[in-house]
Amino acid sequence: MxxxxxxxxxxxxxxxxxxxxxxxxxxxTGKKTAQSLSDxxxxxxxxxxxxxxxxxxxxxxxxxxxxxTKEFINLKEDQVFLISEKGSNFLEKNKSYYFFMEKLNGLxxxxxxxxxxxxxxxxxxxxxxxxxxxxxxxPVIRDRDAAEKVKILFPRTDEQRKQVAxxxxxxxxxxxxxxxxxxxxxxxxxxxGYNRVGHTFDQSAREWGLSRVEAVLRFRSVxxxxxxxxxxxxxxxxxxxxxxxxxxxxxALTKSALQTYHLLKQEKDLKEIMKIRNLKLSTMEDxxxxxxxxxPDFSIQPYIRDxxxxxxxxxxxxxxxxxxxxxxxxxxxxxxxxxxxxxAKEGGxxxxxxxx
Amino acid sequence: xxxxxxxxxxYGFDEFRPGQKEILExxxxxxxxxxxxxxxxxxxxxxxxxxVLLKGRALIVSPLVSLMQDQVDQFKQxxxxxxxxxxSFLDQSDKRSILKHLKDYQFVFVSPEIMQNNYxxxxxxxxxxxxxxxxxxxxxxxxxxxxxxxxxxxxxxKKELGDPVCLALTATAxxxxxxxxxxxxxxxxxxxxxxxxxxxxxxLFVESFSDLEHKQDRAIDLISELKGPGxxxxxxxxxxxxxxxxxxxxxxxxxxxxxxxxxxxxxxxxQKQFLNSQLKLIVCTNAFGMGINKPDIxxxxxxxxxxxxxxxxxxxxxxxxxxxxxxxxxxxxxxDLEIPFHFIENELPDHNQIDFILSDYDVLSxxxxxxxxxxxxxSETGQRFMEYHLNSAGVLNExxxxxxxxxxxxxxxxxxxxxxxxxxxxxxxxxxxxxxxNGCKRNMLLNYFGEEEKNDMEYCCSGCQDDLERFYGKEExxxxxxxxxxxxxxxxxxxxx
Numbered sequence: 011m012x013x014x015x016x017x018x019x020x021x022x023x024x025x026x027x028x029x030x031x032x033x034x035x036x037x038x039t040g041k042k043t044a045q046s047l048s049d050x051x052x053x054x055x056x057x058x059x060x061x062x063x064x065x066x067x068x069x070x071x072x073x074x075x076x077x078x079t080k081e082f083i084n085l086k087e088d089q090v091f092l093i094s095e096k097g098s099n100f101l102e103k104n105k106s107y108y109f110f111m112e113k114l115n116g117l118x119x120x121x122x123x124x125x126x127x128x129x130x131x132x133x134x135x136x137x138x139x140x141x142x143x144x145x146x147x148x149p150v151i152r153d154r155d156a157a158e159k160v161k162i163l164f165p166r167t168d169e170q171r172k173q174v175a176x177x178x179x180x181x182x183x184x185x186x187x188x189x190x191x192x193x194x195x196x197x198x199x200x201x202x203g204y205n206r207v208g209h210t211f212d213q214s215a216r217e218w219g220l221s222r223v224e225a226v227l228r229f230r231s232v233x234x235x236x237x238x239x240x241x242x243x244x245x246x247x248x249x250x251x252x253x254x255x256x257x258x259x260x261x262a263l264t265k266s267a268l269q270t271y272h273l274l275k276q277e278k279d280l281k282e283i284m285k286i287r288n289l290k291l292s293t294m295e296d297x298x299x300x301x302x303x304x305x306p307d308f309s310i311q312p313y314i315r316d317x318x319x320x321x322x323x324x325x326x327x328x329x330x331x332x333x334x335x336x337x338x339x340x341x342x343x344x345x346x347x348x349x350x351x352x353x354a355k356e357g358g359x360x361x362x363x364x365x366x
Numbered sequence: 367x368x369x370x371x372x373x374x375x376x377y378g379f380d381e382f383r384p385g386q387k388e389i390l391e392x393x394x395x396x397x398x399x400x401x402x403x404x405x406x407x408x409x410x411x412x413x414x415x416x417x418v419l420l421k422g423r424a425l426i427v428s429p430l431v432s433l434m435q436d437q438v439d440q441f442k443q444x445x446x447x448x449x450x451x452x453x454s455f456l457d458q459s460d461k462r463s464i465l466k467h468l469k470d471y472q473f474v475f476v477s478p479e480i481m482q483n484n485y486x487x488x489x490x491x492x493x494x495x496x497x498x499x500x501x502x503x504x505x506x507x508x509x510x511x512x513x514x515x516x517x518x519x520x521x522x523x524k525k526e527l528g529d530p531v532c533l534a535l536t537a538t539a540x541x542x543x544x545x546x547x548x549x550x551x552x553x554x555x556x557x558x559x560x561x562x563x564x565x566x567x568x569x570l571f572v573e574s575f576s577d578l579e580h581k582q583d584r585a586i587d588l589i590s591e592l593k594g595p596g597x598x599x600x601x602x603x604x605x606x607x608x609x610x611x612x613x614x615x616x617x618x619x620x621x622x623x624x625x626x627x628x629x630x631x632x633x634x635x636x637q638k639q640f641l642n643s644q645l646k647l648i649v650c651t652n653a654f655g656m657g658i659n660k661p662d663i664x665x666x667x668x669x670x671x672x673x674x675x676x677x678x679x680x681x682x683x684x685x686x687x688x689x690x691x692x693x694x695x696x697x698x699x700x701x702d703l704e705i706p707f708h709f710i711e712n713e714l715p716d717h718n719q720i721d722f723i724l725s726d727y728d729v730l731s732x733x734x735x736x737x738x739x740x741x742x743x744x745s746e747t748g749q750r751f752m753e754y755h756l757n758s759a760g761v762l763n764e765x766x767x768x769x770x771x772x773x774x775x776x777x778x779x780x781x782x783x784x785x786x787x788x789x790x791x792x793x794x795x796x797x798x799x800x801x802x803x804n805g806c807k808r809n810m811l812l813n814y815f816g817e818e819e820k821n822d823m824e825y826c827c828s829g830c831q832d833d834l835e836r837f838y839g840k841e842e843x844x845x846x847x848x849x850x851x852x853x854x855x856x857x858x859x860x861x862x863x
Contacts, residue, residue: 061824134858137859138858138859138860140857141860142860146443148439148443148638148641149439149636150631150634150635150638151631152435152439152630152634153461172860175859175860175861176859176861178859179855179856179859179861181851183855186855191851193849194851195851197851198851198854198855198858199851200857201858202635202638203857203858204858204860205642206642206644206859207635207638207639207642207644208635209635210622210632210635210636211632212622212632213622216614216619230463314780
């Protein structure tokens with residue numbers, strides 16, 4: 011079974027009927043809305059956020075149809091699907107095959123992975139060619155920012171190049187060893203260097219008899235593993251950290267929420283920000299929730315009293331319901347925004363440790 | 367002597383190719399030049415060296431927007447690092463940064479359309495230019511195979527820039543088009559260097575099929591027999607992909623497609639793999655083959671007929687730039703012409719669309735002519751065409767236009783479009799005729815461009831019994847990775863095994 015079907019089934023299993031398939035489609039294709047971002051976290055499907063980037067609605071629907079026909083999933087009500095026993099047995103049986111996806115974290119990295127890859131790929135290509143004293147190679151990456159960055163960080167002398175190469179070799183080897191060999195092969199084949207231009211995804215897929223989607227996901231899983239490793243232990247991955255550290259540190263906010271965040275840091279209040287940015291109240295609230303969720307240091311204290319916050323967390327932890335309405339009914343004096351802020355922080359707690 | 371020294375210094379060559387030196391001398395002594403040199407004979411070298419020797423800056427107008435970045439890469443690789451492209455593909459911040467540092471660049475590529483932008487135009491005016499290069503200059507003529515109306519404005523840009531020396535270049539222009547180039551660029555006094563379109567080292571083969579399956583079989587046979595590297599041209603992305611899949615099924619793995627629908631990263635990888643001889647063949651759509659610059663291409667195979675003689679000549683010009691014997695093979699089936707025919711019929715707006723764009727001003731919708739133009743659902747070429755003419759007539763950003771003016775404009779536009787269509791259909795018939803007529807393919811081609819026949823070729827074409835099998839042969843396949851990732855990682859970083 012193609013990997014995209016397994017992903018869709020696993021997501022349906024985890025969402026357990028709480029969302030319509032359109033919501034699921036947005037998560038899988040990485041739509042940057044407050045809803046898909048927070049859903050990914052609440053349902054603990056961060057790996058799958060943006061995992062099927064580029065999938066069309068038509069293709070998504072026809073996969074759902076196909077899974078229904080084969081009785082891997084069932085229609086619960088209009089637009090809502092549940093995994094069947096057959097489906098969940100299937101996932102359980104093939105768990106080890108899909109294991110590499112544990113390393114994915116689309117929610118965290120989908121917005122920066124491409125930039126990071128461009129820098130890493132261009133750096134490796136340049137370094138490898140320099141090590142063989144071949145200076146007239148043709149770069150496989152054109153991005154101006156990546157080129158600028160590589161130029162600045164590139165070691166100047168032969169001696170430095172050798173040192174950096176040995177260190178980067180070791181760093182990549184350690185990380186690749188943590189991945190399955192198929193994914194590691196695909197990743198290394200995508201690198202370009204002296205006398206070899208990297209594979210396209212189509213070529214990797216063909217070589218390994220995989221679907222293109224799976225080749226892409228395996229490649230991305232290694233990339234995400236690199237990001238994760240750098241973040242966990244920057245001191246062990248000095249070269250990778252120098253190359254990518256700065257890019258990875260950017261919080262996974264939508265562009266617009268990031269601007270709001272910067273204004274908040276300049277101690278502007280909500281009214282001012284709404285005026286400066288010409289935002290609607292609801293947009294402003296979405297931004298706050300997003301910021302609360304993504305940025306651990308961001309305190310929600312100004313927006314809700316501590317005791318209310320504790321009562322909401324307690325209630326949520328007891329019921330583990332991801333729906334707002336029951337909470338609102340239990341605490342009618344609180345606004346939806348206040349509840350969402352607490353849940354954003356709660357979701358954050360669970361996210362810790364649920365990664366790789 | 368100075369010229370040869372520079373040639374040696376920058377390229378390591380000892381001798382110029384025919385035409386290069388004469389044109390350079392004219393430019394350096396301050397003359398405008400119209401140069402027609404066959405594809406693959408080093409037109410680029412002329413303006414690279416000219417700018418270097420003039421110690422100045424060159425503005426290069428090119429219509430091939432999607433391939434501009436490829437050209438920039440090639441400049442950089444040749445050693446001309448201060449090269450940049452300005453076109454609609456750039457995002458705002460890149461555009462701003464380039465414009466801010468414009469004076470640091472020596473070679474600036476621009477699309478004709480982007481110079482309509484006042485900000486860009488005024489920035490271009492703020493630096494000094496020694497050379498104004500108009501590449502693919504045939505685009506200025508309605509009789510050329512690729513008319514780009516905005517080329518007609520280049521004469522004004524040139525004046526504003528203070529009339530730097532102008533070099534108009536083309537690979538394929540009939541006499542009528544040559545005259546248009548001089549007239550519309552205002553370079554009537556230019557020195558004219560016309561060279562034959564003939565590429566003696568390329569043998570021409572045409573084979574006709576009445577059965578599509580036979581044609582496909584023949585293509586696959588040829589591809590497995592011919593010595594690479596090679597390029598195959600198809601007329602749609604889909605057929606490029608289909609052919610490649612078929613070749614993969616036959617076990618030919620070092621083959622890839624290459625077209626405008628691919629993600630940029632992937633397209634770049636395929637291109638560089640081909641240049642690095644990791645691929646033996648790429649299958650591409652006509653437009654994208656133009657970006658490939660590899661000297662040792664041994665054959666160009668047309669899986670579908672192109673839509674005119676000029677396009678054909680440019681496309682086969684990818685082969686044999688190293689001057690070694692090479693083959694151009696066209697496999698023809700009558701259905702080949704359906705797609706170009708359809709394209710010609712639908713590229714420019716029809717009467718209905720014109721009536722809509724220039725309809726009575728509607729108070730409710732408050733649309734300008736430009737807004738209607740975008741709503742009308744016409745092709746990119748069609749939009750460019752309309753935009754140019756509506757702008758020239760001064761109505762592009764208007765809302766209410768008098769009925770008289772609208773009616774007369776509609777009439778002129780319709781006439782222009784009909785004329786353009788007719789011309790394109792005529793070109794299509796010409797190539798069909800060239801394919802179907804028995805005889806020497808090379809001489810018929812030379813006749814079309816108004817040149818004298820050549821009857822002293824040792825090898826010539828399928829009409830002269832040249833033998834395609836002399837291009838057969840196997841090359842050593844370049845090994846891709848056949849070892850584990852750990853070994854490859856070691857090799858990449860040159861770690862001792």
